[in-house]
Amino acid sequence: MQRKYGKIVGWGKYAPERVLTNAEIETFVDTTDEWITRRTGIKQRHIAADHETTSSMAIEASRRALAMAGMTPADLDLIVLGSTTEDYFCPAASSLVQAGLGAPGTPAFVVNTGCTAFVYALATGYQFIHSGAYRNVLVIGSELLSRALDWNDRATCVLFGDGAGAVIIQATDEPCGLHGFNLGSEGEDGDAIVFGNPVPGWNVPREGYPNKTGAILMNGQKVFRFASKVLGQASAAALADAGLSMADIDVIVPHQ
Structure with missing residues (x-):
């Protein structure tokens, strides 16, 4: 296989409609907008509706990435989803995304490395391009953390929200793409x-x-x-x- 470069040809995002502001959090947790903003820079976060899931948000972001790239799900060779908040332990959320997009047979897997999941997924997806194994790889980051929070714990409930982002990496002979990365674990x-x-x-x-x-x-x-x-x-x-x-x-x- 001939080694290739990989460039991002499409990207998409999805954020739930519901927005929770610091001012609202002030009403049920002992904190203030000033305290949250000064320590985190966060002013608001998006919160998923009851019917939304990690996979449904990932699907929407992926559809937008495909539309920007002028591609269809049938063009995808691989789907890599970075997430810590899968819908189930089994089936994998990546398989649900594959089915939801309508890409039967396309290999799909999840990378679960916490906050670094999207970076790991991007580096992994790029290697499949760089090795020449695949031409079009969909890389997604999707998290639904609002359901993993204790909303009485001010140390954590102010930090997290819900949403998804997706990119499509395409093989090219042009020197471009992911120039360097560094992965680690502690x-x-x-x-x-x-x-x-x-x-x-x-x-x-x-x-x-x-x-x-x-x-x-x-x-x-x-x-x-x-x-x-x-x-x-x-x-x-x-x-x-x-x-x-x-x-x-x-x-x-x-x-x-």
Whole structure:
């Protein structure tokens, strides 16, 4: 197989209609708009309706990406979905997206790496292009985190919302696309943010956390210290991989 470059030829997004502002959160949690904005930069977040799911949001974002690219689901060679909040343990949300789009037979799988899921999915999808294995790859990030929250926990309920984004990567001989990336994992600190007890019999570390079941549990200070350290390190490594410097960068879009 001939190695290829990959360029983004279409993108789409979906955000639920319902918007929850900081002012509304003030009415049921001991916090303020000023406190939330100063510490997070967040003013509002979108909240999924009862009928919406991770897969339904992913499908809508994907349809918009396909429309921009002038493509149909039949043109897709692979679907990669990055998500931590799948509709079910089985079937995979990626399979539901494949069926919802009308792309029978197209391989599809989920990458579940928490906040980094879309970056992992993008890097993975790009490798299938770069190796020459596939020509058109749909990469999606979709999360429905509002249903994973304890809305009485001000440390977490102000941070998360719902939505989806999708891109289509297409093989090309033109030198372009994903110039560099850096992936990593710190399983030793896996207890810093835990998504409840999803399977009976699983034991989730509870020391230092409120005694809740099912909701997102987070050691905010630990997460902040880790993120502050690795964001710069990972960015520098990605730049080095691409053969670029900060002077070459026009826009930075970090994780919240």
